[in-house]
Amino acid sequence: MSRNALSDTTKTSSSTLRRSRSRLLAGVFTLALAGGVVGGVVLPEIVTPAEAQLSTNQPASTFSFADIVEKVSPAVVSVKVKKDGDADVAMNDDEPGAQNVPPQIERFMRRFGLGPNGPQGGPDAGPRRGGPGGGHGRVVGQGSGFFISADGYVVTNNHVVDGASEVDVTLTDGKSYTAKVVGTDPRTDVALLKVDGKGDFPWVKLAETAPRVGDWVVAVGNPFGLGGTVTAGIVSARGRDIGSGPYDDFLQIDAPINRGNSGGPTFGLNGEVIGVNTAIVSPSGGNVGIAFAIPSETVSQVVEALKSGGQVARGYVGVQIQPVSDEVAEAMDLKDAQGALVAQVQPGTPGEKAGLKPGDIVTAIDGETIKDSREMSRDIARKKPGVTVKLSVLRDGKSITVPVTLEQLPTDVASNDTGKGAEQEKGNRDVPRLGLSLAPAKGVAGAGDLGVVITEVDPNGPAAERGLKAGDVILDVAGKPVMKPSDVRDGLAAAKKDNRKAVLLRVKSEQGTRFVAISLGDNRG
Template sequence: MTRSDNTPSVTKRYRRALLAGVFGLAIAGVAAGQFVPPMNTPALAQITTSQPAGTFSFADIVEKVSPSVVSVKVKKDGGDQVAMGGEGPGGQVPPQIEEFLKRFGFGEGRGPGMGPGGPGMGPRGGMGPRGERPVVGQGSGFIISADGYVVTNNHVVDGADEVDVTTTDGKEYVAKVIGTDPRTDVALLKIDNVTNLPWVKLADGAPRVGDWVIAVGNPFGLGGTVTAGIVSARGRDIGSGPYDDFIQIDAPINRGNSGGPTFSLNGEVIGMNTAIVSPSGGNVGIAFAIPSETVKTVVTQLREKGSVARGYIGVQIQPVTEELASGLGIKDAEGALVAQVQPNTPGAKAGLKAGDVIVKMNNDPIKEARDLTRKVGMLKPGTEVQLSLIRDAKPMNLSVVLDQLPADTQVASRGNDQKGEDDSAGGKDLPRLGLQLAPSKSVQGAGSDGVVVTGVDPNGAAAQRGFKTGDVILKVGDKAVSTPKDVRDGLAAAKAENRKAVLIQVKSGEGVRFVAITLEGKAKG
């Protein structure tokens, strides 16, 4: 029954009263300290514990995994100071926490950061009591075998003269460093003469965004502390190294949690806590953990050999942008673009060429250039991999046997201030690059290949793309160049093919890369 005016009918009033009653019951349940999850919430329905019906707790999982988590205390020869990690400039600790730590005999809570990370971002070391001891730092770790193998961060134990491990029941052990891997910030320790320590398993699979996680560690040297949250994101690159592939979580993490585990609800380690973003020095709900797959791969090699040998193809790669994709004649801006192939390397022997776009490795998609770096770096030398790539807009496959990554790979840099013969690399109906060019053979010390950039117009299209004096243009399109005229001819050829952009291969102090120059209108910055 309804009325023509806007007055609610009896039915509507009843429905509202019923809803009000439902909300009242919900509020009463919260007030009574109980939470009844909606019946149609599958995520909550999947969680099973020994708690009474209608309640949920992490207590069962924490009780199961906590004995495997340890505090790691590091001693170094040095003065009476504290070595610890810091989040943000100066590694400041909030005044309230600082006062709390002083009250219990800890240091002032200030010190240099340890490990990778930029301003406002860094790993969390810990802090030790100030006093008669040498430099002391504290972090976290976890036991992965009954016979005493312990995993922690490299930055926790870096430069340590002595490493002590304390379990949750208060037992202390001296541990030795079996091996470290600074590139992934993983370290493996060993406690000798033990056979029955509690241990946890590294998960085989990756968590999903939104999964519940539990972090256990030693924040501020306080001992076993448990926090909970969810997986906020995966595949994070925080700029700490070429193998960045962090899991982002929002479980509260602070200094001293470094090296500690993050658990899934089935009690497996899905990641090792390593860094936080913290403009203020305190937790803001953005923490990063190394995925268990990476930890497992690195630890296996550290356990076998004490070091990590990484696979190596021998190519310089770069991301594929929309304009590069257009210049290459490919549809999707995905994959790893080969900018240069080093001679006598696995890539060269397999037939890889500059301009190839690698889109898969062993049938796993390569969405970004760093995907290839990570995947190759996690494989051992001698491993044969299958690469799917696009060359000249056509798909093809190559087989590559990986070599060992050299300890230090450097690219020689070259600067040049000489003036060139040409004041423009453009021409009629072609983009004016704003470059002065000269054949490399005519410039002392420039070698014999390509064309040297001897001057750059700061307002030109090339300057917008990062060209600098001293750069060497090796190719325009798919043609090698040796004179300024060759550059103009390459631009004209791309224009004649109705291409929207042309690829220029450039060698600079940072290595070899491809640059896309727009042929229609002004190049974008």
């Protein structure tokens, strides 16, 4: 078999195994019926998952993934990374109790009641990146990767090679090569390496179509430095957001993935790569059946960009957006909680030049409907700088079209001043209906010139329940700018007079600017 033919679709026949499985299942079904009909319920026919895709030139009892594994494994490599020094480096990822959890993943951990020290203080919990760890002096870590071309291009995770002074890859035949980092994309956690050789490396193809939930998958990688390890499972879910960035769109799989699998491929039954393993949820430090992979579509786009320029050029509008929640939809009198709500327009950006405003709701891009802010972020990021897109915008209850010429996404986006540490002022500025104490921003050091600063929050009040904190600055109430506490009170009173069930506050915090919907039914006096 030619090594370069690894990317070809695996040729299988389904008739024999289907007949064998039918005979086997018929026997099982017959045994079930032999016990009689229980409670008048007739047992349904049993259907096996991914039946149409399984290799079937053998009896059901002897089916295995061996043919697929034999074909694709030569293209999978172990990645060894060396780093100089020990500054800002975590424990070795293969040591028990390692805390190799990036800060952006911790938000996802909290959803499961997990923390860096595990549930109820137990050791080693939460989603974990499976890449390199650390130590003192010369740091060595391990991960996985795979060839995507015969001339030596290798895909792995950014977090596997981040900060590396030297990268080596080892093939299944034991040969090792020094690899050059062509480029990385931290936003999607994809890295592209290049190995020099004769141009006859075994390689595999990135799938062009997304798998279905329930499809069988095979993962190959280097867990705990063991190398050449194969596990199998199914696609558990698609479109997962694990809090690692604005472009999260992960596949969730239940094939056992452990530390060191990061950067390794997950294959469909046709031998094509459907995803790149990147993170796991682990209360104990080991696999619990929840792993995440970057979809091949995303990987393919990033790899092409890294090949051509060493970095990914993404389109940029320059607005802070958030989902349209049910509370926001109610406050804005919308029929559907759908689209991306513009919370802030950054000065000097394409969004400001095009005339976008806070409170606008983007419902479609070039005629294609978007369901939420994440989808808008991903769609805009896929477009090239310089392209003009037509945004369908809902403004003041009317639909308009706003053309926006995209620019290059900046490497760093400056965060807003939050006014944190504002002095507390009470007295007649208190607004008991929200459980807040307020003060004009102009009178509080570091709060800026616009809006009203929250100086104290009643932990049992409705504002606290919506996540408002001391130091946050209220900019608008029901679409109207506020400059003093009485403006906030008047805005609430006007909304209640109009029989609105909720009111929108536009709030600036250390996370940026966002809209917060406060139910007027929550008012407590």
